[in-house]
Amino acid sequence: MRHLVKLELRKNSFRGVLWTAGIAVLAILGFTLLLAADPEGLGSYEEAITVMGMLVRVTFVVHASVLLSRLIVDEYRNKTITVLFTYPINRKKLLLAKLLLVGALTFGLVVVCDLLVVAGFYLFNEKIQYFPELPAADVWRKQAILLVVNAAACSGMSLIPLFFGMIKKSVPTTIVSSILIVALLNSSNNGETLGSNVSVSIAFGVVGVLVALLAIRNVERADL
Amino acid sequence: MTYALRTHRLTKTYKGKEVVYDVSMNLKKGEIYGFLGPNGAGKTTVMKMITNLVKPTAGEVEVLGEKLTPSSYEVLKRMGSIIENPIFYEKLTARENLELHCEYMGFYNKNAIDEALRLVNLKNADRKPVKEFSLGMKQRLGIARAIATKPELLILDEPINGLDPVGIRELRDLFLLLSRQYGIALLISSHILGEMEQIADTVGVIRDGRLLEEVPMETIRGRQTDYIELRASDGAKAAFVLANELKLTNFRVMEESGLVRIYDLRIPQRDIAQALILNGVSVDSFSRKSHSLEEYFMGLIKGGESDAASR
Numbered sequence: 001m002r003h004l005v006k007l008e009l010r011k012n013s014f015r016g017v018l019w020t021a022g023i024a025v026l027a028i029l030g031f032t033l034l035l036a037a038d039p040e041g042l043g044s045y046e047e048a049i050t051v052m053g054m055l056v057r058v059t060f061v062v063h064a065s066v067l068l069s070r071l072i073v074d075e076y077r078n079k080t081i082t083v084l085f086t087y088p089i090n091r092k093k094l095l096l097a098k099l100l101l102v103g104a105l106t107f108g109l110v111v112v113c114d115l116l117v118v119a120g121f122y123l124f125n126e127k128i129q130y131f132p133e134l135p136a137a138d139v140w141r142k143q144a145i146l147l148v149v150n151a152a153a154c155s156g157m158s159l160i161p162l163f164f165g166m167i168k169k170s171v172p173t174t175i176v177s178s179i180l181i182v183a184l185l186n187s188s189n190n191g192e193t194l195g196s197n198v199s200v201s202i203a204f205g206v207v208g209v210l211v212a213l214l215a216i217r218n219v220e221r222a223d224l
Numbered sequence: 225m226t227y228a229l230r231t232h233r234l235t236k237t238y239k240g241k242e243v244v245y246d247v248s249m250n251l252k253k254g255e256i257y258g259f260l261g262p263n264g265a266g267k268t269t270v271m272k273m274i275t276n277l278v279k280p281t282a283g284e285v286e287v288l289g290e291k292l293t294p295s296s297y298e299v300l301k302r303m304g305s306i307i308e309n310p311i312f313y314e315k316l317t318a319r320e321n322l323e324l325h326c327e328y329m330g331f332y333n334k335n336a337i338d339e340a341l342r343l344v345n346l347k348n349a350d351r352k353p354v355k356e357f358s359l360g361m362k363q364r365l366g367i368a369r370a371i372a373t374k375p376e377l378l379i380l381d382e383p384i385n386g387l388d389p390v391g392i393r394e395l396r397d398l399f400l401l402l403s404r405q406y407g408i409a410l411l412i413s414s415h416i417l418g419e420m421e422q423i424a425d426t427v428g429v430i431r432d433g434r435l436l437e438e439v440p441m442e443t444i445r446g447r448q449t450d451y452i453e454l455r456a457s458d459g460a461k462a463a464f465v466l467a468n469e470l471k472l473t474n475f476r477v478m479e480e481s482g483l484v485r486i487y488d489l490r491i492p493q494r495d496i497a498q499a500l501i502l503n504g505v506s507v508d509s510f511s512r513k514s515h516s517l518e519e520y521f522m523g524l525i526k527g528g529e530s531d532a533a534s535r
Contacts, residue, residue, distance in 0.1 A: 088298055088329065088330065089328060223272075224278065
């Protein structure tokens with residue numbers, strides 16, 4: 001399996017991903033700083049961390065749908081899948097390697113970028129003093145756990161768009177469905193969002209994995 | 225095991241329509257099988273079923289002695305193929321594409337890629353991205369990819385499409401080399417009959433999803449009837465002379481203007497010409513002809529059509 005993931009990495013250039021991540025980090029940091037500058041924008045340091053986490057997750061769930069389009073849907077559209085499927089390798093494994101790559105990449109990007117954004121915010125806050133008081137240690141600990149759990153949930157739910165994209169092998173469907181998912185989870189209703197409830201996020205993550213497996217279930221029997 | 229490939233009553237229906245029906249093919253080891261048929265006859269569908277990309281509705285495929293099932297993966301190691309069009313990862317170079325192919329096939333002979341590129345004459349273009357390739361070059365690269373892992377069975381769908389005459393000739397020699405020297409069995413589909421005639425050991429003709437005939441080239445060559453075609457100044461008069469002076473019965477006046485075909489070859493051309501001229505029939509042209517695969521093929525397909533019309 002590791003070999004298959006490596007081959008996927010060789011087939012596609014992932015240099016663009018680093019650029020995307022860098023730009024996303026800067027944009028999210030800038031946006032949060034703007035919010036913090038508004039006296040009514042953010043209530044506390046902790047709220048700032050929550051907002052940044054949400055923005056990072058939203059960004060990379062959508063980003064994952066772009067990766068899925070490139071790694072799977074495009075292979076069907078360009079028919080390179082007919083080459084891939086004449087190899088003496090289980091087709092489910094071939095696709096699973098791609099899912100694994102997207103899931104792992106999304107998890108890593110969420111964790112790293114969230115840390116970068118929070119670190120950036122910390123540095124700016126030292127200078128400008130939006131919130132003179134830093135959160136207590138247990139708040140940091142709680143946020144750290146949330147970060148990892150949410151990132152895992154995120155990498156799971158980022159696979160949901162594949163299910164819709166595979167129906168008609170369509171790139172737009174894949175990306176639009178990812179936007180719908182983040183909109184559903186993160187649109188606020190009296191300040192409360194569906195995604196701020198961790199158990200809902202985890203449920204979505206689990207559903208994502210199941211749905212992705214469902215999408216590739218028939219691959220051995222399907223005609224090309 | 226003497227067969228590299230057999231299909232048994234292979235059938236594929238899409239939405240109730242039979243695209244391939246009851247196709248039973250037999251390809252011996254080391255042989256070149258010319259798979260002939262007009263566009264849309266079902267050649268590609270059959271080849272996709274052989275490479276397990278499409279699952280048959282009924283019937284079965286046996287490749288290198290193994291019956292193909294949806295989870296037959298191991299046998300794919302021993303096959304090489306181009307299906308429909310030569311498809312590559314366009315952004316990667318020719319060499320990178322072949323390297324990936326060998327990795328996926330689990331084939332780790334370093335020289336294989338160089339040798340394959342040399343065989344198809346692409347040695348100098350291997351560092352170019354495939355998106356800059358012409359169709360002819362992609363066709364060659366596709367063949368290089370298919371043969372790089374030294375398969376026992378090659379499935380090539382329209383491999384000479386998009387090639388210039390020199391390229392076609394090079395590939396023809398390559399196919400013969402692969403078959404005769406390396407003992408590889410080749411299934412080559414084409415609608416360019418002349419090419420198949422020169423390299424195939426067996427031809428299978430498919431039309432409307434049905435295999436009309438499967439015959440060794442030997443048999444077709446044996447069936448080729450030679451005849452003499454001549455253009456005389458007066459067809460009726462020429463016929464009279466042939467029948468009465470030369471006692472020939474097996475000939476036909478094709479056009480009243482004077483085109484005559486003589487199927488009886490016992491009498492030398494010289495004597496026929498002499499007899500005609502002595503009897504006041506002048507001869508404009510004289511030639512000896514034989515039926516080619518093309519005529520045989522057209523005959524089969526046309527025959528099929530009139531059958532269908534009368535049904």
